Amino acid sequence: MRRVLAIATFCIASAGAVQAANIGDAKAGEKHFKLCKSCHQVGPGATNRVGPQLNGLFGRKAGSVEGFKYSKGMIRAADGGLEWHAEQLHAYLENPKNLVSGTRMNFRGMKDVDERADLIAYLRTFSDNPRDIPEADPTARGTDHDVDPAILAIQGDPEYGQYLSSECVTCHQIDGDDDGIPSITFWPEEDFVVALHAYKSKKRAHPVMQMIAGRLSDDEIASLAAYFKDPEQ
């Protein structure tokens, strides 16, 4: 199923040879998308989560999904003319910060070129250009979690969240820049709550976060989520 194109058709003019672009295997790519799922959705009904939804990615201007708060770094890159094609996606997925310094995407990078090609092929099936999108591809779902709906329903108090946030911003930068420590600003509330509860219950592994989340009450987590949803408000 893996074909190698002699001419890199969707390779744009910018420098750097995407060596005879390997188109990749979308089926295999679907598996790799697991790595992306905690932040991104793609497919019918996909919405912006921690990261923007990924439908129609090919040929899209960077930083252009409506309703998504991008990092300053991504907006700068978009102003500089960045568009998403296979070549840029390869570079971005290999090392996000190499392509867009200051991006909020907290992903170590996928070093294997074939794995990247598969993932890109999978994402390409959700783009209308080229127009070969399978009709009823399953929606990639957001975070799988088992947080009690009653906990998710708690309305947080953003003002209290702002006070509590002073403990977070010792490490997480409030303007959303990230640099060794992931960004936590502009997250959808639900994702935020789910993530903190996963640390609290020690499902997510990180000693500092387990320690910090471990003593936050359900109300406090909701308040932090309400604040970080949009700290500029």
Next chain:
Amino acid sequence: MTLNRRKFLGTGVAVGASMSAPMVMGAAHGKPKVVVIGGGAGGATAARYIAKDSKGEIDVTLVEPTRRYYTCFFSNLYLGGFKQFNDIGHSYGKLASEYGINVVHDWAIGIDRDTNMVTLAGGSKLPYDKLILSPGIDFVDGAVEGWDISAQNKMPHAYKAGSQTELLKAQLEAMPEGGTFAMVAPPNPYRCPPGPYERISMIAHFLKQNNPTAKIIVADPKPKFSKMALFQEGWGNHYDGMIDWIGPDFGGDSVSVNPDAMTVTIDGEENKVDVCNVIPAMKAGKIAEIAGVTDGNWAPVNAADMSSKADPDIHVLGDAAAQGDMPKSGYAANSQAKVCAMAVRGALTGSKVFPAKFSNTCWSLITTNDGIKVGANYEATPEKIASTGGFISKTGESAELRKATYEESEGWYTGITSDMFG
């Protein structure tokens, strides 16, 4: 006036409104005045939070003699060659321009607690309603036999960052091939418990690359130190045979130095050394003593709001405070500053005061991409800031985890310095 949050939520707007009336205005002179002495991890954070969150309702003056603050944190990484000197320097520009803080570059030399007045070396006087002291540390006179502050150019402490750090680095670079580097480590309590041992790691890293036959001796009065097992494992793995750590069992607690002769005598045995880093016993920065808020070497505070036990109008933050279980770290000073800022705003403008929460994590670097960390949560009890449990890196961790820990420490550095300086 600590307020239980549930109560606040329960009574909603009514409480919020009744509380927004100023409660304490001190002298009858318009806006309430806060003076912060010391623009480091504690003072800069407190000044910034009070100015930011009071939105102009409080006059904030920050007194700090230096125009550029060099962080002690990551200064060891500069010694190891992982950072440039410039990387660890920060200016007060934004605190003045973006937050409207009146930054005064001068020394505070006097505090009159009867009239609530600070005197500066330049002669001017600053009245205050609340005074925040975060002056860091000074050294205990006579702590290391043969050393006093006048010897700091021959045997640097490099425990206040800046020219001392640069000097130690220059001495390290000038060491003769196969020379000896000595450190006299401090007794507890002192700023940054893992600091001396991270420094040894960084110096060993530098020497291994530039002067591989050089030796390091550490004379230590303490039988145990922070992250000891982790450091010793790292020293064995990366710097085998280079570091001789001499604990009190072997005379590490019986040390004298001669800065002119460049000798260090440990348990009666004289060693000729090429570089000697003397880190003496510490006490609160002198201005705390001048203010009369110290008891022994440190300034006791109430855990709930970091107010001095001697004077409710004075708060003491960071290394200078005797607060209980928190280590003397930049992270801790920053954490305490936010609790204090909230309490001071509450007292001066009636803004909401939530219960205090404190935390700390200290990262250290052993060699390239080999980071370790230790951390804990704390709560305010009537007696002290009390630890409620923590964690520490483990020996034998994978290289990826250690690398991630190091990368995290870089993130923390950017985070905390923007939290301090905007």
